Amino acid sequence: MLKQRAQQSVDNEEYGCMLKILCIADYYQPGFKAGGPITTIANMRETLNPEVSLCIFTRDRDLGDVSSYDNVEVGRWLQRPNGPIFYAPPAQFGPLGIKKIMSDGNFDAIYLNSFFSAKGSIGPYFAQKTTTGKIPIIIAPRGEFSPAALKIKRLRKLFYIKNSNLLRLYRDVFWHASSKMEADDILKVFPDARDRIRVALDPVSxxxxxxxxxxxxxxxxxxxxxxxxxxxxxxxxxxxxxxxxxxxxxxxxxxxxxxxxxxxxxxxxxxxxxxxxxxxxxxxxxxxxxxxxxxxxxxxxxxxxxxxxxxxxxxxxxxxxxxxxxxxxxxxxxxxxxxxxxxxxxxxxxxxxxxxxxxxxxxxxxxxxxxxxxxxxxxxxxxxKSSDIRRENISMFRSIVDHEW
The missing domain is CATH 3.40.50.2000 (Glycogen Phosphorylase B;)
Structure with missing residues (x-):
């Protein structure tokens, strides 16, 4: 049974943040096997705080593991210096659990760190589409649209892309490209997304x-x-x-x-x-x-x-x-x-x-x-030491939340 007690909700005032973003990621620290996206999210949290608080909703285990992280409490919001983290067990890292997190959190936007992930992107996207009080959705494909990445499980990916375009499922989604090269890759997949792509280099620590x-x-x-x-x-x-x-x-x-x-x-x-x-x-x-x-x-x-x-x-x-x-x-x-x-x-x-x-x-x-x-x-x-990276990322979130598009 899913429970969300009042004291476990995300307190925006505690962090003094201007924007509160629900960041859904398949894997996060202390995990490391999923590679670069974990580092990207950690750096974003550290770099953009306090102007932007990324509230992490993630699995309670690392890629390929069958058990939860040691010494990590699961199933509730944990307060951390750069923002709250929720480590969800398998039953909760799914449509029902994510939908409840969305409705309880009073977030300014939802930030998805994949396009093809069934539980980390597709499920949350459709959960939000059926939720009242809709908020902006931002998808960071994390290189999934590169020609090399699209060759992996190619037929399955092309089928989903084709039907998504046909039904215009992602017509109101915003895209975070970490480079001009990735922005071009996004446009090749979704040609009508030009006005909804924001380019901001991934922060580094x-x-x-x-x-x-x-x-x-x-x-x-x-x-x-x-x-x-x-x-x-x-x-x-x-x-x-x-x-x-x-x-x-x-x-x-x-x-x-x-x-x-x-x-x-x-x-x-x-x-x-x-x-x-x-x-x-x-x-x-x-x-x-x-x-x-x-x-x-x-x-x-x-x-x-x-x-x-x-x-x-x-x-x-x-x-x-x-x-x-x-x-x-x-x-x-x-x-x-x-x-x-x-x-x-x-x-x-x-x-x-x-x-x-x-x-x-x-x-x-x-x-x-x-x-x-x-x-x-x-x-x-x-x-x-480049300050432009931090400014680009804050501006990306702010412009989307403030409807400057």
Missing amino acids: DRALSRQAAHVRKEKVAGEIRIVFISRISPIKNLDGLLDILQMSRSNIILDIFGPIEDMEYWHACKLKISSLPRNICTNYYGPLEHNNVASTFALYDLFAFPTHSENFGHVIFESICAGTPVIVSDKTPWQGGQEDGINVIPLRDRTGWASAIDAMAALDEDEHTRLRKAVESYGRNFA
């Missing part, structure tokens, strides 16, 4: 800049390189593509892989490629990495190689930058930079270019590599 490695990084030796890959093990992250690239390298390489296995069949294919790598390449898999350990892990390595097929933002890239670890990344993310910044963007199709860039990085000695690390850290510091 400057706390990441202070999370340094607890251990001393080994000295960089010319001709050798320690590469790290931190991401979910799934086709869209393209670990197998990185393994193909390394086949072309002549340097002595250690590749350490961290991340939850999301697609076991894909991981088996990767392991076959690992078994055929030449002797100059040593590969290790260390499993999932909790978010609090990501920056300190990055700091131990010489390079983050990330030939991803698609990133909506790529918080893992920013974590590497904050740790001072140079990055080679594909052209399928919003990130830009130059080799002098330690951020090398290379087209995904240019595998020879990727192999050459890795070999060039391997050729650096300790002094050369240290200079590059300092350039990366400076880039991250300047990016984190």
Whole structure:
């Protein structure tokens, strides 16, 4: 039975917030297996408070887990420094539970962090459509409309998109795009949404800049390189593509892989490629990495190689930058930079270019590599201090709630 006591309601005055947004997310902290969206939401809460309070309604467990988080009370609003959080058990993270949360909360808007999630987006969207006293709905697709993402379970997604357009189900929804690239992807799926798209870069936390490695990084030796890959093990992250690239390298390489296995069949294919790598390449898999350990892990390595097929933002890239670890990344993310910044963007199709860039990085000695690390850290510091990101996000919520459209 669902209960909502008066003292468990969300108190807007307690936080002194101008706007109160119900943020529905399939997964949130202390979870980490769902990747970037968890970091995005956490950074938004920290950055936009107190002007905007994101009240989190989420599952009581991490991706793939069968039990609730340890030491987390479920089924009620918990007051936290950056706003309240509600960890819902499976029976409550559904249409009836979400509809009750919506009706009891007196929210200014509903913010959904997926388009295709049945319980985290589609269910809440239709629950709100049948609720009196309707409020604006904002959907952040989180990269789900990128060409690479749409290829996964393609027929099912295209069927839902086609019928949504035919019935104009999302004609009054607002869209949060985290980049111009994502705004273009949204328009390709919903051509009539142009006037309802708001572009605001995902906030980042400057706390990441202070999370340094607890251990001393080994000295960089010319001709050798320690590469790290931190991401979910799934086709869209393209670990197998990185393994193909390394086949072309002549340097002595250690590749350490961290991340939850999301697609076991894909991981088996990767392991076959690992078994055929030449002797100059040593590969290790260390499993999932909790978010609090990501920056300190990055700091131990010489390079983050990330030939991803698609990133909506790529918080893992920013974590590497904050740790001072140079990055080679594909052209399928919003990130830009130059080799002098330690951020090398290379087209995904240019595998020879990727192999050459890795070999060039391997050729650096300790002094050369240290200079590059300092350039990366400076880039991250300047990016984190940008006030435009915070202003863009607050303006997005304010303009929608105030009907400035």
